[in-house]
Amino acid sequence: MLNWMAWTMPSGLFFIGIASILLVMTIFEIRKPCVERKGWLPIPTTRGDRLFIGLLSSAFIHLSFLGLSDLSLWIALAMSALLMLILLRWG
Secondary structure (H helix, E strand, C coil): CCCCCCCCHHHHHHHHHHHHHHHHHHHHHHHCCCCCECCCCCCCECHHHHHHHHHHHHHHHHHHHHHHCCCCHHHHHHHHHHHHHHHHHHC
């Protein structure tokens, strides 16, 4: 049914990771609601704001790797995961 799509292992893991993160963040938000805080980002953000910014940044990293280099998407995945951890912790 999805034969027309060019799924690769890295892109599949990327979307599975996004779904997992959204599920965990939803459960965490229900259990312990967060408040806005000011990190190194220039705006006060909530946990969900930082997640959204991280996911958007991850998409741009992956698209940049696809369009501008022949490097493996595993590198983009590692960079995205590191950026996400930094944004969620200190952003």
